[in-house]
Amino acid sequence: MSKKMRGIGASEGVAVAKALVLKEEQIIIKKHAISDVEAEITKLDNAIVKAVADLNGLKESTLVKLGEEKAAIFEAHKDIAADPAIKEEIETMIKKDHVNAEFAAQTITNNYYEMFAAMEDHYFQERSADIKDVASRIIKHIMGIKIVDLSTISEEVILVAEDLTPSQTAQLDKKFVKGFATNVGGRTSHAAIMARSLEIPAVLALKTITEDVKDGEVFALNGATGEIVLDLSAENIKEYESLAKEFANMKAELSKFKELPSLTKDGAEKLIEANIGSPLDVESVLENGGEGIGLFRSEFLYMDNDHFPTEDEQFESYKKVIDAMNGKLVVIRTLDIGGDKKLSYFEFPHEMNPFLGYRAIRFTLDRKDIFRDQIRALLRASAFGELGIMFPMIATIDEFKNAKAFVEECKAELDKEKIAYDKNVQVGMMVEIPAAAISADKFSKYADFFSIGTNDLIQYSMAADRMSENVTYLYQPTNPSILRLIKMTIEGAHKNNRWVGMCGEMAGDIQALPLLLGMGLDAFSMSATSMLRARSLMSKIEIKEAEELANKALDLETSEEVLALVDEFLAAK
Numbered sequence: 001m002s003k004k005m006r007g008i009g010a011s012e013g014v015a016v017a018k019a020l021v022l023k024e025e026q027i028i029i030k031k032h033a034i035s036d037v038e039a040e041i042t043k044l045d046n047a048i049v050k051a052v053a054d055l056n057g058l059k060e061s062t063l064v065k066l067g068e069e070k071a072a073i074f075e076a077h078k079d080i081a082a083d084p085a086i087k088e089e090i091e092t093m094i095k096k097d098h099v100n101a102e103f104a105a106q107t108i109t110n111n112y113y114e115m116f117a118a119m120e121d122h123y124f125q126e127r128s129a130d131i132k133d134v135a136s137r138i139i140k141h142i143m144g145i146k147i148v149d150l151s152t153i154s155e156e157v158i159l160v161a162e163d164l165t166p167s168q169t170a171q172l173d174k175k176f177v178k179g180f181a182t183n184v185g186g187r188t189s190h191a192a193i194m195a196r197s198l199e200i201p202a203v204l205a206l207k208t209i210t211e212d213v214k215d216g217e218v219f220a221l222n223g224a225t226g227e228i229v230l231d232l233s234a235e236n237i238k239e240y241e242s243l244a245k246e247f248a249n250m251k252a253e254l255s256k257f258k259e260l261p262s263l264t265k266d267g268a269e270k271l272i273e274a275n276i277g278s279p280l281d282v283e284s285v286l287e288n289g290g291e292g293i294g295l296f297r298s299e300f301l302y303m304d305n306d307h308f309p310t311e312d313e314q315f316e317s318y319k320k321v322i323d324a325m326n327g328k329l330v331v332i333r334t335l336d337i338g339g340d341k342k343l344s345y346f347e348f349p350h351e352m353n354p355f356l357g358y359r360a361i362r363f364t365l366d367r368k369d370i371f372r373d374q375i376r377a378l379l380r381a382s383a384f385g386e387l388g389i390m391f392p393m394i395a396t397i398d399e400f401k402n403a404k405a406f407v408e409e410c411k412a413e414l415d416k417e418k419i420a421y422d423k424n425v426q427v428g429m430m431v432e433i434p435a436a437a438i439s440a441d442k443f444s445k446y447a448d449f450f451s452i453g454t455n456d457l458i459q460y461s462m463a464a465d466r467m468s469e470n471v472t473y474l475y476q477p478t479n480p481s482i483l484r485l486i487k488m489t490i491e492g493a494h495k496n497n498r499w500v501g502m503c504g505e506m507a508g509d510i511q512a513l514p515l516l517l518g519m520g521l522d523a524f525s526m527s528a529t530s531m532l533r534a535r536s537l538m539s540k541i542e543i544k545e546a547e548e549l550a551n552k553a554l555d556l557e558t559s560e561e562v563l564a565l566v567d568e569f570l571a572a573k
């Protein structure tokens with residue numbers, strides 16, 4: 001009898017191969033007293049030098065295999081390994097407590113690991129994995145333990161491990177590593193991101209897979225559904241062979257859409273664009289045929305820093321994206337900080353409901369000193385291509401007018417200083433607060449464009465915290481109430497001849513796409529890897545049938561009814 005298990009499908013594709021179970025030997029680090037402090041410090045120094053050399057090698061090979069964006073992970077790892085403050089803390093501990101280097105290294109790096117892991121923000125939580133990865137490399141070098149080299153795998157396997165570190169994933173050769181399955185991890189963990197870039201099918205968060213599968217045992221994995229099948233029957237193997245064929249056909253089909261414009265079956269022109277968080281993400285947008293950047297979340301420039309980025313620092317980042325997109329529209333959102341997005345170097349006032357508090361445009365309109373650097377940087381970058389400046393969390397017309405007036409003020413400054421900028425730069429807004437959706441026809445008198453932020457629009461409309469696991473059942477993009485707000489926003493924009501896009505997760509949702517087309521959305525901005533599938537589906541739908549579908553959906557009562565209606569529609573495509 002075959003045995004099935006389910007984890008998180010983190011990277012699409014199927015695989016049937018022998019398991020290679022990575023049993024990282026538990027490194028036992030004992031504390032012991034030392035007499036030769038200098039010798040311990042030399043051990044530490046040498047280990048750091050070796051770790052940095054390893055990481056340089058990994059960076060180079062990743063650069064060749066996966067490009068600049070993924071190689072940057074190892075640049076960050078090098079920074080951690082060579083961090084003078086961490087090294088000094090370890091040395092101080094060796095000197096003061098007369099303890100062995102590996103014990104001091106583990107204690108100090110653990111403090112950092114725990115600090116990051118305890119942060120609420122997912123971004124920082126995930127950085128804790130980087131610290132652990134680098135620390136373990138240094139400690140192994142101190143102790144003279146061989147570091148497993150996964151690049152030497154030379155037969156077809158599915159890797160099975162507790163977790164795969166970024167440095168381990170970067171070594172994988174997809175010719176031999178047909179998939180991987182891990183006990184821990186999630187869709188946004190490094191291992192998942194790397195798996196998707198390498199196009200290796202992966203299932204994560206299986207809890208006990210390292211125990212459930214024996215080394216050398218053949219098993220099957222489906223990275224789309226998260227399914228694992230052990231003790232395969234002949235039938236299972238047949239099923240997986242046909243799934244693999246289907247997947248290969250689908251990939252070939254999608255790649256045809258890379259160079260094509262986004263058109264509906266009856267020829268209506270739309271835009272399929274990408275959401276990014278850093279200039280490094282642009283590479284994958286271009287690889288997947290992105291027609292623009294619909295949302296650059298500029299807050300990551302602030303969160304990845306130890307100070308408010310200066311005007312020049314921001315200008316460089318914005319210009320990089322604009323240059324790389326070569327004349328295609330790049331919409332950059334001004335600082336959307338607060339709520340769950342915190343800064344290590346700035347303390348926000350304590351509030352009972354930070355999601356309803358001092359954040360985003362409310363913060364930047366109050367802190368014009370900080371806002372000025374960003375708006376000036378954006379305007380200067382606008383001289384190099386097509387830029388749209390977008391304000392987050394606009395609730396009132398006055399907020400939009402004030403923010404826009406501030407852009408005009410900065411333009412006047414640049415005029416005086418004879419600094420170039422695009423006089424026609426578009427200035428638009430996110431529609432993510434119900435008040436803005438309801439009065440969209442009024443806001444569109446002033447805003448050049450809208451981008452619907454469904455992540456927040458749903459949260460604020462349903463009064464359901466988007467981060468809370470207890471109320472996920474209320475997070476319903478296809479609830480008719482949400483669809484009505486979207487419809488109002490689109491109609492409100494079109495009334496004044498403005499274009500309207502969507503950059504919330506819903507824009508990349510295949511089930512939502514026919515409804516959004518039917519309601520008249522102009523631009524769809526999503527993660528780079530979702531773009532081709534959306535373009536392919538769009539090419540199979542006519543506007544008229546999408547309109548009929550949307551009208552029916554708007555008249556239904558529940559999200560389930562809408563989904564059933566859409567599924568029936570999609571089944572015929």
Ligand SMILES: C=C(OP(=O)(O)O)C(=O)O
Nearest residue numbers: 432453454455456503504
């Ligand atoms: C795109 C959105 O912004 P963020 O997810 O950054 O809040 C949104 O709210 O839908």
Ligand SMILES: [Mg+2]
Nearest residue numbers: 432453455456
């Ligand atoms: Mg938002």
